[in-house]
Amino acid sequence: TAFGLWKHSCGESSVNRIANGDSTATGEWPWVVKLKFCNMESCSNCGGSLISDQWVLTAAHCTTTTDKYIKAIFGGDDLTTQRNITVYPTQQNIYTHEKYNEDNKSIHNDIALIKLDDKLDLNINIQPICLSSNIILPDNPTCVAIGWGRTESDKPSKTLQKVKLPMVQNKKCDIQLCAKNTERANADVCKGDSGGPLSCQMGQGTWVQTGIASYVDGSRDCGMARKPSVFTRVSAYIDWIDAITAEPKLFRDKNNG
Numbered sequence: 001t002a003f004g005l006w007k008h009s010c011g012e013s014s015v016n017r018i019a020n021g022d023s024t025a026t027g028e029w030p031w032v033v034k035l036k037f038c039n040m041e042s043c044s045n046c047g048g049s050l051i052s053d054q055w056v057l058t059a060a061h062c063t064t065t066t067d068k069y070i071k072a073i074f075g076g077d078d079l080t081t082q083r084n085i086t087v088y089p090t091q092q093n094i095y096t097h098e099k100y101n102e103d104n105k106s107i108h109n110d111i112a113l114i115k116l117d118d119k120l121d122l123n124i125n126i127q128p129i130c131l132s133s134n135i136i137l138p139d140n141p142t143c144v145a146i147g148w149g150r151t152e153s154d155k156p157s158k159t160l161q162k163v164k165l166p167m168v169q170n171k172k173c174d175i176q177l178c179a180k181n182t183e184r185a186n187a188d189v190c191k192g193d194s195g196g197p198l199s200c201q202m203g204q205g206t207w208v209q210t211g212i213a214s215y216v217d218g219s220r221d222c223g224m225a226r227k228p229s230v231f232t233r234v235s236a237y238i239d240w241i242d243a244i245t246a247e248p249k250l251f252r253d254k255n256n257g
Contacts, residue, residue: 010051011130011199011207026078029146031129031209032160033058034073035114035195039066047147047196048114049209050074050128055245056114058195059212059232060100063089063112070094070114075125076160083126085116093117095244097237110214110232112195113244129199130208131234131241143167143179145213145229147196165198167210168228175236177211178228198231209234 014027033048033056046062056072067089075082087093093116097109120126146162165179179198198211211231234241 008128010128011202012127013207014124026076027124029076029144029160029162029199030125030127031199031207032076032146032196034148034160035062036071036073037062037064037067038071039064039068043071045148046194047213048072049197049212050120050126051131051209051241052128052245053119053122054116056116057197057209057212057234057241058112058114059110059214060096060112061102061107061110061214062195063094063096072114072116074120075123078125081123081125083120085120087114087116097240106230107214109237111212111234111237111240113241129197130206131238132208140166141200141202143198143200143210145179145196145198147213165229173228173230175233176214177231177233179211179231 011031013029014025031050033050035046035048035056035058036043037046038044044062046058048056048058048062051057070087070089072085072087073082074085093114095113095115097111100107100109100111102108102110122128143165144162145165146160148158148160167173167177167179177198194213194215196213197209198213199207200210201207211234214230214232
């Protein structure tokens with residue numbers, strides 16, 4: 001689970017129960033980050049995941065060149081331990097994948113990293129999730145998407161929500177990850193959940209991030225029957241993540257020519 005500069009514990013939840021569409025409990029998903037990407041006129045909402053005490057993983061399509069600042073909220077909904085941090089985007093703290101691109105059918109290399117100015121003080125509600133390039137999941141793993149995205153009311157949720165999304169296979173998902181809840185209608189990620197983690201529980205109870213919420217296959221609408229949610233496959237980008245988090249200056253210099 002060690003990568004980049006992070007060599008410590010990760011993927012530890014204080015709660016072990018799962019229920020589709022429920023609000024989350026304190027300390028249940030301590031790696032989930034609420035992100036607000038703001039320009040001079042408005043803010044757009046996305047999710048992210050804490051992967052060390054200084055790095056946040058999210059989707060590339062959440063970031064734009066017009067962002068003036070990013071507000072990152074750690075610690076879930078618990079106001080007693082919640083931490084709000086403002087990041088002012090520069091080439092030194094925002095890393096969007098250099099091959100990211102989007103068309104009317106799909107989004108490719110939808111991954112980005114945000115470096116915080118200072119390291120976070122970790123606590124039971126603020127903890128990193130594990131990453132691995134060699135994930136061997138148990139049969140029928142428990143995988144959960146988490147976020148503050150739009151609900152049935154078509155409004156962003158005021159509380160952190162979770163939904164169990166089993167992984168499914170199709171041609172698109174040879175490169176990306178697809179997940180769909182076949183037991184409950186409209187149980188899905190939605191607008192505002194982009195960038196958030198698909199977290200899967202390993203046999204020993206540790207949680208590993210396998211995906212980054214990207215889009216809904218065949219449509220930008222959420223909760224559609226037969227349409228899985230598409231996630232960026234994190235294991236395919238471990239070397240990219242490792243290169244940036246371990247030596248960000250060397251990575252910048254190499255890719256800026």
